[in-house]
Every structure is written in structure tokens, then in C-alpha cells.
Amino acid sequence: MRRPAFRRSRGDGPFRFLSTASGIVLLVIMAAIGVFLVVKAIPALQANTSHFLTELTWNPNATQPVFGIGALAFGTLISSFIALIIATPVAVGVALFISHYAPRRLASALGYLVDLLAAVPSVVYGLWGVAFLVPFMLSPSSFLNKYFAWIPIFGGDQVVGKSMLTASLVLAIMILPIIAAISREVFLQAPRIQEEAALALGATRWEMIRMAVLPFGRPGVITAALLGLGRAMGETIAVALIFPATFTISFRILSANGNSIAANIANGFGEATPIGRGALIASGLVLFLITLLVNTAARLVIARRKEYARAAA
Amino acid sequence: MAKQIEVSDLDAYYGSHKAIEGISMTIEPRSVTAFIGPSGCGKSTFLRTLNRMHEVIPGARVEGKVRLEDQDLYGPSVDPVSVRRTIGMVFQRPNPFPTMSIFDNVAAGLKLNGRFSKSQLEGVVEESLKGANLWNEVKTRLNKPGAGLSGGQQQRLCIARAIAVRPQVLLMDEPCSALDPISTLAIEDLISELKQEFTIVIVTHNMQQAARVSEKTAFFNLAAQGQPGKLIEMDETSKIFTNPTQKATEDYITGRFG
Amino acid sequence: MTVVTGIQPISAGRRVKDRAVQALVYLAFAIAVVPLVSVLWLVIRNGLKRFDIEFLTHSMRNIGARDAGGGAYHAIIGTLEQVLLASLIAVPIGLLTAIYLVEYGNGGRLSRIVSFFVDVMTGVPSVVSGLFILAFWILALGMPFSGFAGALALSILMMPTVVRSAEEMLRLVPNELREASYALGVPKWRSIVKVVLPTAFTGIVTGVMLAVARVAGETAPLLLVVFSTDSINNDPFNGPQMGLPLYVFDQASRPNDTAIDRAWAGALTLILIIMLLNLVARLISWWRSPAKRG
Numbered sequence: 001m002r003r004p005a006f007r008r009s010r011g012d013g014p015f016r017f018l019s020t021a022s023g024i025v026l027l028v029i030m031a032a033i034g035v036f037l038v039v040k041a042i043p044a045l046q047a048n049t050s051h052f053l054t055e056l057t058w059n060p061n062a063t064q065p066v067f068g069i070g071a072l073a074f075g076t077l078i079s080s081f082i083a084l085i086i087a088t089p090v091a092v093g094v095a096l097f098i099s100h101y102a103p104r105r106l107a108s109a110l111g112y113l114v115d116l117l118a119a120v121p122s123v124v125y126g127l128w129g130v131a132f133l134v135p136f137m138l139s140p141s142s143f144l145n146k147y148f149a150w151i152p153i154f155g156g157d158q159v160v161g162k163s164m165l166t167a168s169l170v171l172a173i174m175i176l177p178i179i180a181a182i183s184r185e186v187f188l189q190a191p192r193i194q195e196e197a198a199l200a201l202g203a204t205r206w207e208m209i210r211m212a213v214l215p216f217g218r219p220g221v222i223t224a225a226l227l228g229l230g231r232a233m234g235e236t237i238a239v240a241l242i243f244p245a246t247f248t249i250s251f252r253i254l255s256a257n258g259n260s261i262a263a264n265i266a267n268g269f270g271e272a273t274p275i276g277r278g279a280l281i282a283s284g285l286v287l288f289l290i291t292l293l294v295n296t297a298a299r300l301v302i303a304r305r306k307e308y309a310r311a312a313a
Numbered sequence: 314m315a316k317q318i319e320v321s322d323l324d325a326y327y328g329s330h331k332a333i334e335g336i337s338m339t340i341e342p343r344s345v346t347a348f349i350g351p352s353g354c355g356k357s358t359f360l361r362t363l364n365r366m367h368e369v370i371p372g373a374r375v376e377g378k379v380r381l382e383d384q385d386l387y388g389p390s391v392d393p394v395s396v397r398r399t400i401g402m403v404f405q406r407p408n409p410f411p412t413m414s415i416f417d418n419v420a421a422g423l424k425l426n427g428r429f430s431k432s433q434l435e436g437v438v439e440e441s442l443k444g445a446n447l448w449n450e451v452k453t454r455l456n457k458p459g460a461g462l463s464g465g466q467q468q469r470l471c472i473a474r475a476i477a478v479r480p481q482v483l484l485m486d487e488p489c490s491a492l493d494p495i496s497t498l499a500i501e502d503l504i505s506e507l508k509q510e511f512t513i514v515i516v517t518h519n520m521q522q523a524a525r526v527s528e529k530t531a532f533f534n535l536a537a538q539g540q541p542g543k544l545i546e547m548d549e550t551s552k553i554f555t556n557p558t559q560k561a562t563e564d565y566i567t568g569r570f571g
Numbered sequence: 572m573t574v575v576t577g578i579q580p581i582s583a584g585r586r587v588k589d590r591a592v593q594a595l596v597y598l599a600f601a602i603a604v605v606p607l608v609s610v611l612w613l614v615i616r617n618g619l620k621r622f623d624i625e626f627l628t629h630s631m632r633n634i635g636a637r638d639a640g641g642g643a644y645h646a647i648i649g650t651l652e653q654v655l656l657a658s659l660i661a662v663p664i665g666l667l668t669a670i671y672l673v674e675y676g677n678g679g680r681l682s683r684i685v686s687f688f689v690d691v692m693t694g695v696p697s698v699v700s701g702l703f704i705l706a707f708w709i710l711a712l713g714m715p716f717s718g719f720a721g722a723l724a725l726s727i728l729m730m731p732t733v734v735r736s737a738e739e740m741l742r743l744v745p746n747e748l749r750e751a752s753y754a755l756g757v758p759k760w761r762s763i764v765k766v767v768l769p770t771a772f773t774g775i776v777t778g779v780m781l782a783v784a785r786v787a788g789e790t791a792p793l794l795l796v797v798f799s800t801d802s803i804n805n806d807p808f809n810g811p812q813m814g815l816p817l818y819v820f821d822q823a824s825r826p827n828d829t830a831i832d833r834a835w836a837g838a839l840t841l842i843l844i845i846m847l848l849n850l851v852a853r854l855i856s857w858w859r860s861p862a863k864r865g
Binding site: 127 | 581585586588589592593595596597598599600602603604606607609610611613614617663664665667668670671672674675676681682684685687688689690691692693694695696697698699700702703705706707710711727730731734758759760763764784785787788789790791794795816817819820823824831834835838841842845846849
């Protein structure tokens with residue numbers, strides 16, 4: 001036992017270094033994603049004969065490349081927002097069902113059922129969408145078009161199955177489990193003593209939820225919705241099979257309109273020239289930045305919520 | 314508005330576990346009745362059966378009768394929501410709604426019934442806060458969150474919230490156990506004032522408190538851990554504390570156990 | 572003043588509203604389950620048509636676009652290799668990062684930044700990770716399209732999931748265990764390897780399985796960096812390979828019934844693999860939980 005008592009043991013240094021380095025590798029990867037997308041997008045952007053941010057058409061493979069993110073970004077945002085509007089109320093309902101309505105014994109099993117929705121791969125939703133939902137949506141879409149055409153989004157002369165609405169519906173199904181899972185967690189954390197306070201005042205179950213659960217859970221639901229929005233924007237294969245892949249800006253969600261950045265990358269990659277690939281990478285960069293923004297916003301809401309929880313404690 | 318409560322042969326369960334057994338008693342109107350007994354003897358469980366809060370816990374159920382004057386609270390056509398509206402409750406830990414202002418906390422119960430004008434609400438809120446001896450401390454900041462008050466103030470806010478709906482009975486589950494001595498004194502004073510108007514039932518761990526505030530005292534005990542809790546005896550508070558009929562009561566009062 | 576006596580029933584309006592909300596909540600759950608049932612039902616019904624020995628043992632080599640027959644053997648091999656390679660990359664990095672965050676980070680600035688970017692990384696769309704590997708590995712470094720390139724892209728998607736689940740498990744290990752080990756004079760790194768990791772082991776395995784299940788169904792990165800082929804390519808480091816999700820996409824894009832049937836059978840195979848991974852993960856965590864209680 002000659003070893004000095006307080007020497008750092010051998011092995012701790014390298015191990016500490018290795019784990020710290022792994023954390024840094026993650027940071028490097030995130031930075032590299034940005035850097036390499038920029039580097040490989042620049043030649044294509046320089047060859048572009050139009051404005052990348054405002055141009056609607058997408059002809060990067062032509063000898064005079066003309067392409068822009070306009071229509072694609074529009075389609076990405078609109079389809080994701082519609083998906084969010086459809087999915088959020090249902091997801092909040094599902095979360096409440098599992099946290100406050102379903103019988104206790106069944107609740108976790110039923111929650112697992114909803115989680116299974118998230119386990120189905122994107123491409124399977126795509127296949128399901130093309131083979132089942134697209135033809136299925138024709139009659140409800142015609143119905144909306146016939147009786148609600150006075151609402152501009154349901155207008156238009158021709159109704160198709162491969163529409164913005166169908167794509168948004170598939171997106172809604174795909175983001176529903178994540179929104180439901182996060183909302184469920186925050187609803188379950190709602191303080192029991194405040195729930196009892198509401199009940200003891202003679203509140204019905206819904207009034208108790210409105211007084212003691214929803215105000216507590218609101219920031220969590222907002223975060224969940226933002227994360228779902230980010231997920232919807234980046235979703236690729238399912239919508240690549242459904243979008244009619246046009247390059248126009250139209251709010252008519254029942255007509256043959258619609259595309260998204262991610263879908264365009266999947267559909268356009270096969271026949272892309274080097275400039276075409278660069279153009280797709282440039283569009284991917286835009287997608288990366290938008291999702292980064294949405295996800296950061298979601299995290300900020302969570303961070304604020306922690307402070308709020310501490311203040312309330 | 315105070316009512317007499319009559320309990321006959323009441324059992325309460327958590328799942329298959331019987332928590333209290335065979336309890337019968339009469340609680341007099343416009344008086345304070347205290348429940349005392351060692352931890353786990355079922356006194357809080359019993360209190361929660363009096364306004365059907367017990368069954369809020371999953372798997373919990375009740376057998377027996379609780380009558381408020383001539384109505385059975387567990388009758389087939391009785392809605393537990395209206396029972397709780399009629400019999401108010403104050404909890405062990407102050408639990409104001411953190412996102413609501415002081416005003417909204419007090420008005421919360423009234424707003425549920427939704428037929429009050431703003432001035433009516435203001436009147437009731439002021440009256441309730443005065444009734445809870447809190448008005449002078451908060452009248453200038455009614456729009457501030459209730460969570461910003463001290464523990465004792467929060468508990469009085471919860472009492473104001475409970476009395477704002479004009480209940481016929483007020484149940485208090487160890488209302489002072491989370492409070493400092495000065496706040497405790499304030500709540501005890503308040504209890505003696507409130508009994509002019511309400512029937513009050515209070516669970517307490519503190520025997521001095523029971524002796525100070527109550528007219529009647531009920532002593533609960535359980536034979537062994539895992540056995541259901543039972544009512545050992547109930548009588549005038551002065552009698553329970555000076556000359557109890559049961560040995561267990563005497564042992565508990567004199568501090569030999571519990 | 573009217574004296575209110577007895578128990579006043581609540582107003583009909585309030586009761587109706589309460590019931591209406593209850594109905595809506597039940598309805599929401601039913602709405603959520605409908606697509607799940609529909610997807611699973613169609614995948615099973617349509618998938619079984621071609622889910623046979625030939626499908627599982629043959630590739631698409633020399634099968635024309637309109638021909639019947641053919642299978643997904645090459646795609647199954649590809650997916651298994653790609654997912655295995657992706658795990659070999661993502662698990663060590665993810666696990667070590669989790670160890671850094673829990674054991675060494677001490678809530679310092681670097682650890683907060685790493686933690687934040689792990690969260691942000693969770694939101695990186697799969698198509699973006701594919702584009703990144705395309706830009707970096709294939710275009711900048713001049714590497715070929717390969718299963719390994721796909722594995723690189725998948726590993727980026729796996730890492731944050733592995734970090735978060737491992738981190739959660741490591742934090743569940745009671746501090747007393749660590750302190751007991753330090754008190755015996757065991758150096759920190761050995762305490763982590765010999766005491767902390769074994770305690771958290773099953774939980775970490777569960778998390779890894781779930782992460783694998785998540786990326787096994789990813790299509791977009793494969794499309795961009797693995798390319799696709801109709802032939803068997805056992806070498807993930809060289810040349811285009813197939814992957815099961817890519818196979819489904821490829822067949823689904825062909826407008827004839829035999830191809831669509833193959834797509835459904837591929838989807839069934841993919842879902843079976845993913846459900847199996849999920850099931851094993853759940854079994855492991857279920858098997859672990861009594862030990863945790865005891």
C-alpha cells in the first residue's frame with residue numbers, strides 16, 4: 001500500500017474524457033448538419049436563376065436551373081397546421097380519457113394502444129393512405145365541396161382523393177400519439193390536492209378538470225402540440241406517396257394541390273442532377289431550420305413551465 | 314342553515330381493505346365536533362365519507378347510511394356533486410387554485426352555479442373573506458394569485474372559499490397541521506366564530522386543540538395495524554378529557570400511546 | 572331570506588355539460604383507435620396474400636415490374652444489417668453521453684448545452700439526417716451509396732432516444748449505491764461500470780430496443796444514401812442495398828396490383844419486426860420491475 005492516499009485512480013481520467021467527448025460528438029454532429037447542408041447547397045443556389053425564397057417552381061435539373069422554396073414551404077406549413085388543428089383536440093381528449101376517465105385498471109393498457117399508433121412506420125401509413133384513405137376520402141371531400149364550398153378552403157371545381165386534406169389527415173394520425181402521450185403525462189401530474197379542492201366545492205368531473213387540471217397542464221399541451229408540429233413538418237414518406245406534388249400556392253385543400261419540402265426531397269431525389277441534389281439539400285436546410293425553431297420554442301415552453309411549477313410550489 | 318348529521322352503521326373500504334367499521338353517531342348542528350385518535354384509525358376516512366369525498370379515490374366505497382336531517386347522502390337518487398356542494402370541506406394542506414386570483418379562488422364555487430352578477434359576487438367574496446378573518450389582510454390585492462399568501466393565510470382563503478357557497482356543514486381535515494402556532498390560533502378563533510352559523514366537524518391530531526374548540530369529541534381507534542378503525546366513544550368534550558368511560562380513550566388522552 | 576334546506580340537485584345544464592364532455596372524451600379515444608385498427612387490419616389482410624416462404628427467401632432480381640412472385644429477402648437482410656450497424660454506432664455514443672450527463676456533467680454549462688441539444692436532436696427530421704449523410708459522407712467524402720451510409724443516418728436518429736432513456740435509467744440508480752461504492756475506495760469509473768451500469772442495465776436495454784424499433788421503419792434516409800436495388804447485397808459497406816421500408820415505398824410507388832401486394836407483405840413483415848422489438852422491450856422492462864420493487 002504505497003500508493004498516496006488521495007491520488008486520482010488510474011482509468012478515471014480516460015473514462016471521464018471518453019464520456020465527455022461523446023457529449024461533444026453530439027454537439028459536433030448538430031453543427032455539422034448545418035455546415036454540410038450549407039456547403040453543399042451553395043453551388044446550386046449560385047446556379048439558380050431565380051430567388052430561392054420566393055420562387056414557386058422547382059426545375060433545378062434544367063440547363064438554366066429555376067427553383068425556389070415558396071410553394072414547398074407553403075405546403076409544409078399548411079399541411080402541418082391542418083394536421084395540428086385536427087390532432088390536438090383529439091389528442092387532448094385521448095389524454096384526458098386515459099388520465100381521468102378510463103377505469104384505472106384499463107388506463108395503462110389503453111394508453112399503450114394509442115402508443116402503438118406511433119410504432120407504425122411512416123411508410124406503412126403512406127401505403128395505407130394510398131391504398132385506402134385516398135379513395136375513401138373522395139366522398140366526404142365531395143360532400144364538403146358540395147355543401148361548404150362557400151368556405152374558401154373547401155371550394156374548387158375538382159375534388160380529388162390525393163389532396164392536401166388527405167395528406168394532413170395522415171399527418172394528424174401520425175402526430176396524435178406524441179401529443180397524447182405528453183399531454184397524458186402532464187394531466188397525470190396535476191396536483192391531487194387541487195383536484196380534491198374543486199370536487200369538495202361541488203364541481204362535476206368536467207368542472208374539476210377545467211379548474212384544476214387544464215390550467216396546470218396547459219404549458220405541457222402547448223409543448224406537445226409544438227413537438228407534434230415539428231414532427232409533422234419533417235414527415236416524409238407517408239405524404240410523399242399522397243401529395244399530388246404540384247408547385248402552386250392554393251388554399252383549396254380538396255383539390256389537386258399540395259406538396260411539402262420533405263415529400264419533394266423523396267420524390268425528386270431519384271432523377272436529380274448534381275445541381276438538383278444541391279437544390280434539394282438547400283430545401284432540406286430550410287426544413288432543418290424551421291423544425292429547429294419549432295422544437296426550440298417547444299423546449300422554451302417546458303423550461304418556463306418548470307419555473308412556474310417552482311413558483312407555485 | 315346548520316343541519317344535524319346522523320350516521321348509522323357505516324363501513325368504508327379501499328378496494329378489499331376495510332378501513333372503518335360499524336360507525337354510528339349523531340353530529341349536532343351549530344356546534345363543533347372533534348375527531349381524535351391515533352394515526353391510521355380512520356378518522357380522516359370517516360370525515361371524507363360525510364361528503365362523499367371518500368369515493369373519489371379509485372376503488373374506494375362505502376356501506377351504511379349518512380343522513381343530513383332526513384335525506385340519505387348515499388341514497389340512490391343522490392348526486393355526490395350536490396352532496397359536496399352542500400357539505401363543504403377544508404383540507405390538511407392549504408390548496409388554493411394556483412392559477413386563480415384571491416378573488417377568483419373565493420368565487421370559484423359560486424361561479425360553478427353561474428347565476429351571479431359581478432356586484433353579487435363582490436358582496437359574497439367580501440363577506441366570506443370577512444367571515445374567514447382574511448379581508449383586512451387581502452382587500453387591497455384581491456387580484457393577486459392566492460398562492461402568494463402565507464400558509465396560514467392560504468388556509469383561511471380555503472375556508473373563505475368553502476363558506477362562500479353557504480354550505481350546511483363544514484368538514485375540516487386537520488386544518489392546522491401544516492401551520493405555525495400563530496396561524497393555528499387564528500384558525501381556532503375562526504372556528505369558534507363559524508360555529509354560530511355552521512355545523513363543524515374537525516379532525517385533529519392535537520388534543521389541546523380538540524379541547525379548546527369542540528363541544529363534542531369522538532375517539533377512534535383500531536385494534537391492530539390492518540384492522541378496521543372503530544368509534545370507541547363519543548361524548549361531551551369536557552367529559553372525554555376528564556372522565557372517559559373507556560380505558561383506551563384514557564390511555565390515549567393521557568399520552569400512554571398514539 | 573329563503574333558507575336553503577336539504578341537498579340541492581345541481582342544475583340540468585351543468586349535468587348535461589359534464590355528460591357531454593364525457594361523451595366527447597370517449598369519442599376522442601374511439602377516433603384515435605379507428606385508424607390503428609384500420610391500418611393493422613388492412614396490413615394483415617392484404618399482407619397475408621404474399622406473406623409466404625418465397626417472399627421471405629427471394630429477392631426481386633429478374634422480376635419485372637409487372638411480374639408476380641419475388642420477395643423481400645434482400646430487403647430484410649439489408650434492414651437487419653443497417654439497424655445493427657446503426658446501433659453499434661449510436662449505443663456507445665448515446666450511453667457514454669448519458670453517463671457524462673448523469674455522472675460527470677454536474678449541471679455545468681457544457682452539460683446543460685449537451686442536454687439542450689439532445690432535445691433538439693430528437694426533433695431532427697429523418698429526411699434531414701439522410702441529407703446530411705448525403706452531403707457529408709457521399710458528396711464531400713466521395714463514399715459510395717451503401718448500407719453503412721444508411722446506418723450512419725439512422726444512428727443520428729437513434730442517439731437522442733438512447734441518451735434520454737439511458738439518462739433516465741441512470742438517474743433511477745439510488746445515490747446510496749454510488750456512495751457505498753466510493754466509500755469502499757472504488758474509483759468512480761469502476762463504480763459506474765461495476766455498480767451503476769449493471770443496476771440500470773435492463774432499463775437501458777429496453778430503451779435501446781425501443782430506439783431500434785423506431786428507426787427500423789425509417790425510409791427517407793435509406794432513399795437518399797442507401798439507394799435501392801432488386802438484388803441481394805450482403806455487404807453493407809459497398810454498393811446500394813435494400814431496406815424493408817424502402818422496399819415497401821418502392822413497391823407502393825409502382826401502379827400495379829402485384830407490386831402493391833408485395834408492398835403490403837413488406838409492410839406486414841416490417842410491422843412484425845417492429846412489434847417483436849417492442850414486445851421484447853416491454854417483456855424486459857416487465858421482467859425487471861418486480862426486482863425493482865423487491
